[in-house]
Amino acid sequence: MHSTDSNVPAVPWGWRDLILAIVLAALGILALNLAVLGLSLATGVSLRAGGSTLALFVIAQDLVVLSAALLFSVARHRAHWNTLGLRGFDVPLGCGLSATLFVLSYVARACYVVTMMGLGVKLEVQGVVSLLDTRGGLLLTFVAVALFAPVVEEVFFRGFVYGGLRQRIGVIGATVGSTLLFTLLHFTLDQFVPIFILGLFLAWLYEKTGSLYPGIVLHAANNAVALIALAIVRATGWMPI
Numbered sequence: 001m002h003s004t005d006s007n008v009p010a011v012p013w014g015w016r017d018l019i020l021a022i023v024l025a026a027l028g029i030l031a032l033n034l035a036v037l038g039l040s041l042a043t044g045v046s047l048r049a050g051g052s053t054l055a056l057f058v059i060a061q062d063l064v065v066l067s068a069a070l071l072f073s074v075a076r077h078r079a080h081w082n083t084l085g086l087r088g089f090d091v092p093l094g095c096g097l098s099a100t101l102f103v104l105s106y107v108a109r110a111c112y113v114v115t116m117m118g119l120g121v122k123l124e125v126q127g128v129v130s131l132l133d134t135r136g137g138l139l140l141t142f143v144a145v146a147l148f149a150p151v152v153e154e155v156f157f158r159g160f161v162y163g164g165l166r167q168r169i170g171v172i173g174a175t176v177g178s179t180l181l182f183t184l185l186h187f188t189l190d191q192f193v194p195i196f197i198l199g200l201f202l203a204w205l206y207e208k209t210g211s212l213y214p215g216i217v218l219h220a221a222n223n224a225v226a227l228i229a230l231a232i233v234r235a236t237g238w239m240p241i
Helices: 015-043 051-077 091-118 127-131 138-184 192-209 213-236
Strands: none
Touching: 015 051, 015 138, 051 138, 091 192, 091 213, 138 192, 138 213, 192 213
């Protein structure tokens, strides 16, 4: 076991809890997708084709992931919310680092896009993102993507996964492991590099502040800007998305 002398709280869950939670989350997401597919076939209406139903589907998936993390942390080990990283932090430090990393994440994203364009690679918008409703159902979409998802993903990937891995394989191993899982579960090859970089930033931010709140702010800002940009692109017709 590795030393945990840092702001990050020591956690009682181990490998077994991490594996079971990840498997449960994956099976839950698979079951949810199959259920939605079955309803779509039965009704003749694609429930994931866009609109408010897709936003609700995203929220449902996040609830599955959150439930898996809570089951093998708070419920099984009677852990306090503080152990998952939901605790106070040095506000000036946390906000300053969050703002700095937000800028750096978009600089990295811009460099990646320019590089891919220079290589003649056409990048596609993440599958689910391209279907999100940014018109009539924008408010629900914003809640699902820019508010709810950042909270759930930070609790699961940083508070639960990173926290558990850190005590077993150290900071570097936990950072890479949790970030790789975070990136893979976004199911997008074109955006793999920017998402992976964001994940590294979020893990580092948690390590430095010992709280998930700065990461939630960074994650929410990142998703909000992406969603607003998508809405502007669609409204102005800059490209057919």
